[in-house]
């Protein structure tokens with residue numbers, strides 16, 4: 174089968190021919206219908222040797238939807254032909270967190286050579302994906318594959334980040350989304366669907382602001398030196414109750430701190446490598462709270478799928494054949510992609 178393999182750190186992944194996996198034990202083989210391309214894939218590709226615990230080579234692709242096509246003799250809980258989305262964070266499978274469906278916060282994370290499908294283990298930018306067990310699958314019924322695949326990371330991560338802030342986002346509050354790409358445009362929709370907050374969006378690209386608008390943002394603005402002031406004015410002059418940063422650079426963290434009201438909360442999702450200094454006294458707002466949400470739980474993935482099936486979530490996608498993955502990766506890298514790029518085998 175065809176697969177997009179990462180064979181050397183810092184080198185573009187190459188399409189290759191590999192053997193189609195055969196499911197053993199409780200394993201399930203999924204015929205891939207669509208796999209999303211995430212900016213995290215670029216962070217992985219660009220990784221310095223030793224920066225990530227993953228062993229090369231492996232197949233990329235951590236956002237996957239498809240159809241169950243073969244079952245190991247011990248597989249249980251899913252039937253051949255069933256359409257599913259794959260829960261991508263794969264932990265040890267046996268600690269308390271994994272048992273509760275929170276592989277994203279596996280207690281043995283630091284000892285594993287992988288973080289999930291396509292992240293140190295063979296992923297779904299391929300014709301088939303082998304999954305350890307049916308517990309990593311959520312049924313999608315008739316949801317189109319290019320809608321379903323991005324739910325498993327862009328949707329789930331955004332949903333989990335919003336869930337952590339929801340208590341602060343009642344009537345009359347303001348949420349700011351920085352970076353309206355694959356994750357950010359779904360975060361805007363999830364904020365609209367599941368909180369009462371006003372939603373303000375920031376990006377460096379006009380087309381991303383148009384996407385924020387289509388996604389239901391109340392206001393969008395370009396990243397400029399006076400953006401904190403503009404956003405504060407839009408929050409009724411008090412500042413934001415919560416900021417979701419899908420970029421995570423020094424510039425966006427500074428904006429986040431500059432726009433939060435006292436007691437405000439910041440969720441940093443983007444892996445942009447910026448840092449904040451904690452000091453008292455210092456520049457952080459009084460009562461400031463910070464979280465670093467990573468992906469989400471299996472239970473939340475089922476909730477995201479239900480939200481999408483209800484019509485409250487619509488992923489804007491750009492489709493490429495798997496054979497054109499190198500071009501799609503270049504386009505995302507250059508800032509030319511809008512919404513989520515989806516690869517179709």
Ligand code: NAD
Pocket residue numbers: 210211212213214216326327330351352353354355356357375376377378381396419420421422424425441442443444445465466467468508512
């Ligand atoms: P993306 O490229 O689709 O979107 C990023 C958006 O940010 C783009 O619209 C871009 O124009 C905008 N942007 C870039 N620089 C900006 C700036 N200085 N100010 C404002 N906007 C700016 O990327 P994505 O796939 O949505 O991923 C977003 C980030 O989240 C990446 O760093 C990715 O690695 C990370 N991520 C984290 C998790 C997690 O669990 N924590 C999961 C998935 C992705």
Ligand code: ZN
Pocket residue numbers: 211212213214235326327
């Ligand atoms: Zn991702």
Ligand code: ZN
Pocket residue numbers: 264265266267268269270271272276279280281282
């Ligand atoms: Zn675990």
